[in-house]
Amino acid sequence: MGVAGGPIRVVVAKPGPDGHDRAAESLARALRDAGMEVIYTGVHQTPEQIVGTAIQEDADAIGLPAHGTLFAAVVDLLRERDAADIKVFGDGVVPEADIAVLKEQGGAEIFAPGASTASIVEWLRGDARESAGA
DSSP states (O other): OOOTTSOOEEEEEEESSOOOOHHHHHHHHHHHHTTOEEEEEEEEEOHHHHHHHHHHTTOSEEEEESOHHHHHHHHHHHHHTTOTTSEEEEESSOOHHHHHHHHHTTOSEEEOTTOOHHHHHHHIIIIIHHHTTO
């Protein structure tokens, strides 16, 4: 976990073949502007690459698009690698019914369409850091 009391460290990733990364870049910029340390992995990342980066970078959280099997794969790999203390959150165009499913799979928080970056920053500063024990 990131250094207690230090900046929150967040890996922002865009897994899979979709190369549209404007939302991920915007999120990364907003988190940096809020004083967080952001490791942006870019597009076309595998779950293994994302989890490896998060562990290597001592991240507090991972931000991903909230859809598809790749989200669940990241959560599962964190558990397998004894790194489930790294919180995974998602955002994007996700049907309301899928939010509960993603949380059941281990997503710490899912931000529905229209959620502001300020709400993500607030969650990371509060819930993610507190639940991580920092």
